[in-house]
Amino acid sequence: MSMTDVEIKKGLAGVTVDYTAVSKVNPETNSLLYRGYPVQELAATQSFEAVALLLWNGELPTREELREFEAFERSHRALDDAVRTTIDLLPLDAHPMDVVRTAVSVVGALAPAAEVADNSAASDLAKAKLLFAKIPAIVAYDQRRRRGEAIVDPRADLDYSRNFLWMTFGEEADEIVARAFAVSMVLYAEHSFNASTFTARVITSTTADLYSAVVGAIGALKGALHGGANEAVMHIFDEIGSAENVGPWLDTALAEKRKIMGFGHRVYKKGDSRVPTMKAALDTLVEHYDAHDLAALYDALEAKFVERKGIYPNLDYPSGPAYHLIGFDTPTFTPLFVAARITGWTAHIIEQAASN
Numbered sequence: 001m002s003m004t005d006v007e008i009k010k011g012l013a014g015v016t017v018d019y020t021a022v023s024k025v026n027p028e029t030n031s032l033l034y035r036g037y038p039v040q041e042l043a044a045t046q047s048f049e050a051v052a053l054l055l056w057n058g059e060l061p062t063r064e065e066l067r068e069f070e071a072f073e074r075s076h077r078a079l080d081d082a083v084r085t086t087i088d089l090l091p092l093d094a095h096p097m098d099v100v101r102t103a104v105s106v107v108g109a110l111a112p113a114a115e116v117a118d119n120s121a122a123s124d125l126a127k128a129k130l131l132f133a134k135i136p137a138i139v140a141y142d143q144r145r146r147r148g149e150a151i152v153d154p155r156a157d158l159d160y161s162r163n164f165l166w167m168t169f170g171e172e173a174d175e176i177v178a179r180a181f182a183v184s185m186v187l188y189a190e191h192s193f194n195a196s197t198f199t200a201r202v203i204t205s206t207t208a209d210l211y212s213a214v215v216g217a218i219g220a221l222k223g224a225l226h227g228g229a230n231e232a233v234m235h236i237f238d239e240i241g242s243a244e245n246v247g248p249w250l251d252t253a254l255a256e257k258r259k260i261m262g263f264g265h266r267v268y269k270k271g272d273s274r275v276p277t278m279k280a281a282l283d284t285l286v287e288h289y290d291a292h293d294l295a296a297l298y299d300a301l302e303a304k305f306v307e308r309k310g311i312y313p314n315l316d317y318p319s320g321p322a323y324h325l326i327g328f329d330t331p332t333f334t335p336l337f338v339a340a341r342i343t344g345w346t347a348h349i350i351e352q353a354a355s356n
Helices: 040-043 048-057 063-074 080-090 095-112 113-117 121-146 160-169 173-189 197-206 210-222 227-241 243-255 275-289 292-309 316-326 330-354
Strands: 023-027 031-034
Touching: 031 040, 031 048, 040 173, 040 275, 048 063, 048 121, 048 160, 048 173, 048 275, 048 330, 063 121, 063 173, 080 095, 080 121, 095 121, 095 210, 095 330, 121 160, 121 210, 121 330, 160 173, 173 316, 173 330, 197 210, 197 330, 210 330, 227 243, 227 292, 227 316, 227 330, 243 292, 275 316, 292 316, 316 330
Parallel strands: none
Antiparallel strands: 023 031
16 A cells, blocks of 8 residues: 555544543534533633532532642642752743743652552542642742742632732732633633643553653643644734734735734634633733723734634633733743643543543
């Protein structure tokens, strides 16, 4: 058989590799379900901690289950000395995703060997909960050290999102800001068999440990065609400058056949189902920070690009400006994606290991 006789599915497009109960994307109805729950409903009614338990366990937690998990998460937030020392050894111009990847690897290397090698569902769930608690401190500290700022210790009296913002900025976040950030975490938590999740499942299929699978997933997420797109959106906004410049900029970009990040999706053809919820959160931040110039640029680029190409925004388009307004440095955007997607990745890792 010659090479021309073999049909190659580029990028595995159209290839079914497995079934999953973790989430379901339905492009026909423009919907995304986490364990059967519409993501928009979860973002409006549930904390990120509750959504994490839903993804791992298959059902929303009881009050007691949620309290137990919150107590665990709050007691494991601080960075271990070895993790902090490793981060300090990395150059300030290393990409934040490289820092997160390395730090997660160190967290795994510090665990007892027998514990790391235990791929049982109970053991992997314990590791997943630990990474859920640790990654915010890694992301927050890396941004602060790049700014020449001292580490901010976590606070056990704050929920996940408020503590994340506290460790990053050293001040308590306003309710509007904390709420918008929490919504983004829920929306980024899971999205079925995307590139990084597929990477994690492939690594898990070799019986490698959960930490190895997560490190591999972080590497896949770093790329601009996956998680790095939210960073690219802000680079585009910086390049355009203002709403008045959108038309000429877009003419040039299309003539040069540039890929406009933040638009289009491999699954959704009629628009990303998560965008309306994230755009609503962004709108609250625009009002809070009086950032109407940014909103005008956002609206102008979306309108002209949809008009010209018929391609709609994906989640990265509103999340990038939202993270910018909150105060995160642009290179930190994709590590924020990691902090959210650790829930989905680990749910898939546990599912893969159970029926490998």
